[in-house]
Amino acid sequence: MSRAKLGTVPVLSPVHTVTLFVPSLLWPETGDPDAYPGPRLPALETLLSRGSAAESACENEPAWLCERFGVQKQIDWPVAPLAFAGDGGEAGADYWLCADPVHLRLHNDGLILLAPESLELAEGESRELTGALNRQFETEGFVFHAPHPRRWYLKLPQAPKIRTVTLKQAIGRDVNRLLPEGEERLRWHRIFNEVQMLLHAEPVNAAREDRGVAVANSLWFWGGGILPASRSSFDAMQSDDPLAVGLARLAGIISAPLPVDGGFAAGNNTLVDLRDAEREFMRGNAAGWRHALETLETRWFAPLFDCLRAGRIGKAVIATVADGRRYEWSVTRGVRWQIWKRPRPLAHHAGNVLHRHDPARLA
Numbered sequence: 001m002s003r004a005k006l007g008t009v010p011v012l013s014p015v016h017t018v019t020l021f022v023p024s025l026l027w028p029e030t031g032d033p034d035a036y037p038g039p040r041l042p043a044l045e046t047l048l049s050r051g052s053a054a055e056s057a058c059e060n061e062p063a064w065l066c067e068r069f070g071v072q073k074q075i076d077w078p079v080a081p082l083a084f085a086g087d088g089g090e091a092g093a094d095y096w097l098c099a100d101p102v103h104l105r106l107h108n109d110g111l112i113l114l115a116p117e118s119l120e121l122a123e124g125e126s127r128e129l130t131g132a133l134n135r136q137f138e139t140e141g142f143v144f145h146a147p148h149p150r151r152w153y154l155k156l157p158q159a160p161k162i163r164t165v166t167l168k169q170a171i172g173r174d175v176n177r178l179l180p181e182g183e184e185r186l187r188w189h190r191i192f193n194e195v196q197m198l199l200h201a202e203p204v205n206a207a208r209e210d211r212g213v214a215v216a217n218s219l220w221f222w223g224g225g226i227l228p229a230s231r232s233s234f235d236a237m238q239s240d241d242p243l244a245v246g247l248a249r250l251a252g253i254i255s256a257p258l259p260v261d262g263g264f265a266a267g268n269n270t271l272v273d274l275r276d277a278e279r280e281f282m283r284g285n286a287a288g289w290r291h292a293l294e295t296l297e298t299r300w301f302a303p304l305f306d307c308l309r310a311g312r313i314g315k316a317v318i319a320t321v322a323d324g325r326r327y328e329w330s331v332t333r334g335v336r337w338q339i340w341k342r343p344r345p346l347a348h349h350a351g352n353v354l355h356r357h358d359p360a361r362l363a
Contacts, residue, residue, distance in 0.1 A: 017315040018264050018307075019234075020300060022274045023061045024281035025320035026327075026350040027289060034286035036347040041293060043302040045343040047318055051329030055353070058326035060166055061278075062223065062243060064319070068271070069247040070231045075163045075182070078225025079243055080153055086246030087147040091227040098223040099144060099154040100167055101129065101216040104196075110174030111218075115282045116167070118214050121149040125204045129216060136198050137191075151242065152219065160184050164222040171282050180221060188221065195219050236267030244273040262299035264307070274300060293346075308333050327353055 027035035058064050062077045071078065080096035103119055104111040121129075126146040133144045141157035161183035170178050180188040196218050199205055205215040230250035237248040237255035248255040256265060264270055274296055280288035307313045311333050319328045 016267070016313045017269045017317065018304060018313055019269075019271050019317040019319060020274060020304065021064065021271060021319045022296070023278040023320060024289065024322075025277060025293075025318070026322050026346070026354055027281070027286060028322075028350075028354055029286075030347045030351045030354070032286050035290055036345065036350075037290070040343075041297045041301065041346055042343060043305040044293070044297055044318070045346055045349075047301065047305060047316065047331050048329050048346070048349050049343045051318065051331040054328050054330070056326050057324060058321050059324060060169070061321050062166065064321050064326055065244055065247060065273075068232060068234070069251055071228045071247070074225040074228075075159075075161075076222065076224045078228055079166075079223030081225055081227040082230075082246035082250070083151065083223070083242040084145070084147070084153045084246070085227065085249055086242030086244065087151060087153075089145060089147055089153070093226060095156045095159040095224065095226050097154045097156065097160075097164075097221045098167065099152045099219045099221055100150065101126070101152055102167075102218050102220050103214040103216065104175065104218045107174075110176055112172065113170045113175050113218075113220065114214065115171050116150040117279060117283065119150070119216055120213070121216060123149055125149070125208075125216075126152070128204050129199065129202060132198060132202055133195070133219075136194070148242075154221070159226070160188065160224065162188050162224070164224060166222050167220050168278075168282055170220060170222075172284055175218075175220075192218070192221070232271075234267075234269050234271045236265040236270040237273070238265050238270070239273035241273050241275055244271075262303055264304075264313070272300065322354055325353070 030036060058067070062079050063073070066073070066077050080098045081091035083098065084091050084096055100116050101119060101121060102116055103114045105114060126149040130144040130146045130152060134142070143155040145153045145155065162180035162185060163182050164180050165178045179185070179192060199217050205217065208215045227250070230247050232247070232251045232253060234253055237244060237253050238258050239245055239248070239255065240258050245255055258272070258274070264272065276292040276296060277289050280292050304316050308316055308331060314333055316331045317328055319326070321327070
């Protein structure tokens with residue numbers, strides 16, 4: 001799939017709005033010294049402190065993106081066909097599941113799922129493993145695709161009667177309690193086990209084990225659905241995330257990869273999808289998450305604040321999702337005059353919103 005190129009010079013228009021969607025903006029443990037040490041993040045903290053805050057229920061990050069593009073939940077949020085489109089595939093009218101390769105680690109009596117990034121699979125390894133899976137499940141009518149070594153997809157002959165848990169929700173947890181639920185759950189538990197047995201015997205994994213690196217010993221099935229229609233008030237998108245790119249593609253919005261050094265695409269309503277912090281969050285790496293935010297401060301938050309002060313954009317929105325809630329801070333170009341609103345540390349904002357709706361916390 002080709003992507004039209006966008007200019008990255010902010011337009012001189014007071015109606016120009018930029019929304020930065022930052023999954024995992026807030027680390028859940030506000031007292032963690034690796035997550036919330038100095039130095040501060042002055043531009044981000046000023047934007048949050050001077051912004052008009054709003055919140056509402058929102059299941060997760062895929063839900064935020066889908067809802068902003070007019071996509072309704074099926075049994076799952078239909079991440080698989082949309083992300084496959086974003087990865088350059090043609091989903092057609094078929095039913096798709098994400099089938100991401102993962103490593104399961106035995107811990108006590110459970111199996112803990114590690115992030116796909118921990119595998120660092122090569123393209124050749126992905127091709128060999130998906131080829132073996134296609135041979136094994138040919139009689140089921142399953143077709144596995146691997147457009148990216150970390151992102152695999154499964155095309156099914158018909159929609160299964162299951163609901164799934166997202167990969168992000170499963171990482172670091174015992175998967176035995178998170179397997180598909182629904183009318184066909186037992187069949188999919190069997191498929192889950194059959195996949196593990198097949199991958200265990202594959203030469204690719206034997207070679208990886210000999211090298212002392214993590215093996216792809218399972219798949220995580222999630223985000224199933226058929227390709228929906230998509231529409232949005234955004235007219236420009238900057239993202240490297242396949243779900244976001246797939247949504248933009250279906251909505252007819254011009255999209256471009258994130259520029260290395262930042263810079264906002266020209267448009268009246270631009271969405272910038274930033275995933276650096278999310279990747280470290282999924283690894284459970286608090287120090288890495290903090291470093292990712294510091295990079296975003298330099299490349300995105302500080303330039304956004306400067307553009308607001310100079311009047312080169314009219315409105316900025318910082319958006320994230322945490323604990324089943326959507327949080328958005330909207331700031332207009334009058335931010336430069338609001339000097340009485342003292343910037344507060346990111347830990348302060350996290351403490352204000354995280355777990356606010358947790359019954360155990362409120363008890």
